[in-house]
Amino acid sequence: MTTTRSRYSSDEVEEKLFSEISQETLALTRRLFLQLIRRPSTLIAGILQPIIWLVLFGALFSKAPESLLPGGISYGRFLGAGVIVFTAFSGALNAGLPIMFDREFGFLNRLLVAPLRSRSSIVFASFIYITTLSLLQSFAIMLMAFALGFGWPGINGLFLVLTTLLLLVFAVTALSLGLAFALPGHIELLAVIFIANLPLLFASTALAPISFMPVWLGWLAALNPLTFAIEPIRAAYGGHLDLRIGLLHAPYGEVNGYQCLVFLMLLTIGLFLLIRPMLNRKLA
Amino acid sequence: MSLVELKNLKKEFGTIAALNDLSLDIPEGSLYGLLGPNGAGKTTTLRILSTLIEPDAGSVMIAGLDAIKHPREVRKQIGYVAQEVSIDKILTGKELLHFQGDLYHINSELRDKRIAELIKRLDMSEWIDRRAGTYSGGMKRRLDLACGLLHQPKLLVLDEPTVGLDIESRSTIWQLLEELRFQGTTILLSSHYLEEVESLADQMAIIDNGRVIAEGAPEYLKQQLGGDRVTLRVREFSNELESGKVKDLLANVEGVRQIVVNRAQGFSLNLVVDNELVIQRLQTHLNKAEIPIFAISQSRPSLDDVYLQATGRTLMDAELALVGKRDKKQESKSSMR
């Protein structure tokens, strides 16, 4: 063993490590995308649902007085940011489903008897897949919002939108993957997804600003991670790219753009640390 | 030299002891059959040596490597074909083979060459580009087997490879296994088909209740038993009471070594006797007691007899006793990772 090893320089070993990890990660990712292309219903539903939100809610308040919302923007413009975030969020919430099905159908065993360089490849592949998928869906919604006359963030704004969405998607994907290993089956996972989805949307600033809410709901919205993603994106749509400006008027005080992003980053890191021991155990 | 050495394996699932001190040596180059009734611990043994699960106690050495300490090195040596076929319905067979090749880090040239070889060898070309969701059981099995062979493993582990298959698929698989052994691959297969083990394996072990109760070459095991087998039916379908009486009657006939009531065969009696002369004596005894004879036959010992001798029941009986006792759904749930 040791003699064969020492024939390689450490560079070669490292190169092999890298090429093997990318080979297996690529294969795992390709499989997920093939599944998606051949069964595109999740992709399509993930776009249709938010479009319905946009159109219906946009129409519901289209005659509201100009001065209704802070800053005097139209409701459609206000709503756009919320629906974009909701799209990315519900897309990422599904991240655990393919893994759950692989567990249930024994396909995961095929991966576990293979000499994978690192079992993190399984997790990487899910991240690549779900990030692409939810960004794609969000982008479709942005185009739709633009077509409905709800605005466009511009190049710099787009960068802020992308950063914010990525942070949120990472956090939610981590959570969903954790659930996919912690819960006993897909029924339970679907139940959690179902329960988490709408209440989180309503208890955020997606549909109305905090100033419209009763105190208790205001508190919930001000603690809801979705809100921390919605506000920077709303600012980007409004052309306010200075992140030092206060965006969220929470009951506990003013929150600026940086603080929103830092909150999302901490959430992502926290969730990663939380699920890591479990992934290590299940994939050991 | 042994390719696989399992020593004193213990494994419990909750309160169920699946393996009780199981030890096994598998010589390099052999086609090794693991025979045992449902629930004997075959799958558990194979899952442990394929590094899917760890034993509670005991050691697993494969090709000189400790499988518990160096699972990745060991995985490279093994092709594992599970009892329940797990293929992705949405991919085509060929896509699954590609996928498998990448998980084993085979370079693309070699991978494509191997895939083409296996498609030809397992006669899959007609349907390999169709989605696997449309395959029959036999096609799925063949594809699964091809996946296990793709990286040319030193050790091929097959968990009941032909259960529920049509004759054609079964004989394709049997032929392939014999070829592979000829080319030097060590093969370990579990089965509860006596014929499968009898016609394929050159070495075997019988497992019951999580331990090995007999091991060696099938011929050797049969020879070791000695004596002749007599099957006696007093009626086409007898009952427990009647067979019990006849058993008592014949127990003391000279030259009778053992009598077992075989429930699975309509309560016929299976006797072990010293030689062919004993049959005469049995018939005389039965005539005297005015007991009719529906059929009486004599044979050399079979693997079933080996099993019977070791456990006191036939393989079929052991299977029947377990019907309804296991909750397969529950098991596959709790073995989920």
Ligand SMILES: Nc1ncnc2c1ncn2[C@@H]1O[C@H](COP(=O)(O)OP(=O)(O)OP(=O)(O)O)[C@@H](O)[C@H]1O
């Ligand atoms: N994941 C599990 N959870 C609980 N019990 C299990 C599990 N896996 C196996 N067992 C139990 O361990 C024992 C051995 O099971 P195993 O699957 O190894 O048997 P087997 O010989 O492969 O049987 P079969 O011929 O039915 O495949 C059985 O009693 C079974 O009920």
Ligand SMILES: [Mg+2]
């Ligand atoms: Mg089994």
